[in-house]
Amino acid sequence: MPGTVVVWNHVTSSFRGARARLAAVPASLRTRIVRNTSDAPATEDSRPRRSRRGRVRLIAAATAVVVLASGGVAVADAHKTVTLDVDGVQTTVSTFSGSVEGLLAEQDLELGARDTVSPAGALQDGVDVVVRYAHQVTIEADGAQETVWTTALTADEALEMLATRGDDVRLVASRSAAGGRPDLALDLTLDGPAAVQVDGQTLTVPDGSTTVADALDALGIELGALDRVSVQNAGSQVTVVVNRVLVQDVTTTHEVPFNAVEQEDASIYVGTSKVTTAGVPGVRTVVERVTTVDGVETAREAVSDAVTQGPVDQVTNVGTKKKPVAQSAPATSGTSTPAVGGGDAAGLNWAALAACESGGRANAVSASGKYHGLYQFSVSTWAAVGGAGLPSEASAEEQTARAQALYNRSGAGQWPHCGPKLFS
Structure with a gap:
């Protein structure tokens, strides 16, 4: 020495x-x-x-x-016995040094700009010399993270020193490379109780658990790869807070509307149209990366957005063919079958009209009993075109002839619902 x-x-x-x-x-x-x-x-x-x-x-x-x-x-008088406390480790030292600086030099203790020693100056016999080395810790103050220097030995001491930085100050534990254990570089507490908040419950840290990793191990708490660990003062108690963090890709689909396209068709009459290709909506697929903390969404980030199934346009044929000019029905006598209507009536699709009106049955009668036959004549309309008796009792040929005569006189409007079938 x-x-x-x-x-x-x-x-x-x-x-x-x-x-x-x-x-x-x-x-x-x-x-x-x-x-x-x-x-x-x-x-x-x-x-x-x-x-x-x-x-x-x-x-x-x-x-x-x-x-x-x-x-x-x-x-x-020059000989002194002092207590040297270096980051909580105390030893009794016998020295002839006249100053604290000389004592530190004897013990090969070098201090940086942020380290502290107390007292300083002249060294007195029986004094306690306290050395604290500064180290960096990550804190979260009111939601913002930063790195600060502290000479505190425990989490509760550090939180007390940092309380002036905000209402909600936390020490953020890092995850070590060895097994992902939470590392705080500080013991939990000097002499008080500690707790762990996790999965909606508060657990008491068993005695002897001095570090964050010790506390979680003692309670059998496993951490996910993205879980966050911090330490805060909850009332008068040091509390380790475990936040469960989940990041997953969420896929949603949305309908893409189809376009409607019209094209002229000379094979059907003006004023009528026919859908030749049914429209089919497309599919838009959106993938988003969603982050939740303890089940509450905190972030959403777009990963991809693309049309994965294109829509099919709906194509409608619009008629350009001119309609035939209506002619008067020929005079008839008795119950003889009239001649087939003139003009273009004979060239129309009467079978389609009959199928639509009566299912193609010549003796069909409506549920109300008011309409009869292939073309569902009313009795009065049947009589107006020269028919006698009930239309459903006449032959199919007579019914078609009188229907053509009715068309030549009044057009397809006599069959408001099925009339367009004549032009199909």
């Missing part, structure tokens, strides 16, 4: 007197003093002849012993 630096002036005492006084100094102190001189006396074997310069050094060393021997009280 380094001793006290001894400084002396030239003296006039004889060398013999110095040796006599040296003999009166305890052996342990004499050894200590020799260790602090620049040259220890050489033995006769190793150095048979001593130079004048060597003699001067010996005389100076002896003189220094005399000074210390006569001032023994000063040497005793």
Whole structure:
């Protein structure tokens, strides 16, 4: 252990007197003093002849012993026993250092700009010298994260020191590479209880669990790859908060409307139309990355958005063919079958009209009993075109002839619902 630096002036005492006084100094102190001189006396074997310069050094060393021997009280006062506390680890140190800085140098303790030592300056016997090394921790204050330096040893001490930064200050635990264990670089608490909030419940940390990782292990809590761990003060209790974080891709589909396209068709009459290709909606697929924390959505990010099934256009044929000019029905007598209507009536699709009106049954009668036959004549309309009796009792040929006569006189409007079938 380094001793006290001894400084002396030239003296006039004889060398013999110095040796006599040296003999009166305890052996342990004499050894200590020799260790602090620049040259220890050489033995006769190793150095048979001593130079004048060597003699001067010996005389100076002896003189220094005399000074210390006569001032023994000063040497005793220089010796101190202090307690050295380095980040909570305490040791009792015996030293002759006169300052805290000298003590730290003796113990090979180097302090950085953010490290602290208390007290400073002159070193007093029996004092506690407290050294705290600063280290970085990540905190979250009112939702914003930052890295700060602290000399706190425990989470509760750090939270107390950081309380002025916001109403909700948390220490954020990192995830170590070894198994993803939460690492806070601070013990949980100095001497108070601690708890863990996880999955909607609050659990008491078992005794002996000093770190965040210890606490979670003791309670059998497993962390997911994205789960977050922080430490906060909940009331008067240090609490480890585990937030379950889930990130997943969510796929949704949306309908893409089809377009309607019309095209002219000379095969059907003006005023009529026919859908030749039915429209089919397309499909738009959207993939989003959704983040939830404890079941509450906190972020949503678009991953892809594309039409995965194109729509099919609906195609409608619009008639351009001119309608035939209506002609008067020929005069008829008795119940004879009239001649087939003139004009274009004979060229129309009467079978389609009959199928639509009556299912193609000549004797069909409506449920109300009001309409009869292939073309569902009313009795009055049947009589107006020269028919006798009930239309459903006439032959199919007569019914078709009188239907053509009705068309030539009044057009397809006589059959409001099925009339367009004539032109199909």
